[in-house]
Amino acid sequence: MTAPKTLVFLPGFLGAKTDFDTVIAHLPSNVSTVVLTLPDSVKQSVTFDACVVDWFKSTQGQLPTAFYLYGYSLGGRFAMAIAQYLSRQSPDALRGLMIESAHPGLSLQHEKTQRLASDKKWANAFKNEPLGEVLLSWYRQPVFSSLTASTIAQFIQKKSHLNGLKMAEQLLNFSLANQPNYSSFLRSLTCPLAYLSGEYDRKFTHVGRSLGVGTHRIIKGAGHNIHYSHAKSVAKQLTLMFKQ
Missing domain, CATH: 3.40.50.1820 (Alpha/Beta hydrolase fold, catalytic domain)
Structure with missing residues (x-):
């Protein structure tokens, strides 16, 4: 067994x-x-x-x-x-x-600086812009390029209940930077x-x-x-x- x-x-x-x-x-x-x-x-x-x-x-x-x-x-x-x-x-x-x-x-400080600036930009968007629009932009990042339009639409619908303020907080508190x-x-x-x-x-x-x-x-x-x-x-x- x-x-x-x-x-x-x-x-x-x-x-x-x-x-x-x-x-x-x-x-x-x-x-x-x-x-x-x-x-x-x-x-x-x-x-x-x-x-x-x-x-x-x-x-x-x-x-x-x-x-x-x-x-x-x-x-x-x-x-x-x-x-x-x-x-x-x-x-x-x-x-x-x-x-x-x-x-x-x-490892490199300039990479950390660039990443923190990026995370701050995204956090500001999650705080202040309509969540659906931010999620659409999020899934249009190059790392998600293999996702189809229908899959992105499914993801956005599934995550539409999320709290943008909390998402912003998570991004900054646990930034890769x-x-x-x-x-x-x-x-x-x-x-x-x-x-x-x-x-x-x-x-x-x-x-x-x-x-x-x-x-x-x-x-x-x-x-x-x-x-x-x-x-x-x-x-x-x-x-x-x-x-x-």
Whole structure:
């Protein structure tokens, strides 16, 4: 009999608990899942690491002592911070880490400056402009170029209930500009590690190749949002990790 496993999902910016439903439907029957909701802010802390860890500590009680972790985009960046925290505090807690289309961190100051300026611009738009218009602009960014017009319309409709002020807060509080670079940590990680990028997502395929750690899987026919368009492929990669 195969031992039961727990998989914790972390959605991306603008994400919801239902985002991984199709992936979950294709997982083995011995896998239980938990989908966490990312915070928009954690007021006790100031650094990216501390913010994520403070939030994780407040949710850790609902998790088993050992689990696998999957994070997409912003959730992937959270997952890296959580993995680093667990490696120091509970080395046996993390059984495996899978990252989808997430950046490990910027190294150059001018990159951080440019990213912060971009995030401030988007935050201002989420605060002050009609949400539907901002979401349309958001999904027209190059990283989402593989999305069809009908898919973008579905995404906008699904996210029309979101609070623009809270989205702005999340963007700024967890900006990539304020995140440390987790590349070195990921190279030292002892548990199974996999990085997923889409064939049509050139930016994050380059990121995955540059990491040079764990297993980098390029999902054929996928763009940035792999778990949405290629849920079965994601479930397959997770199942392979469970067997390691």
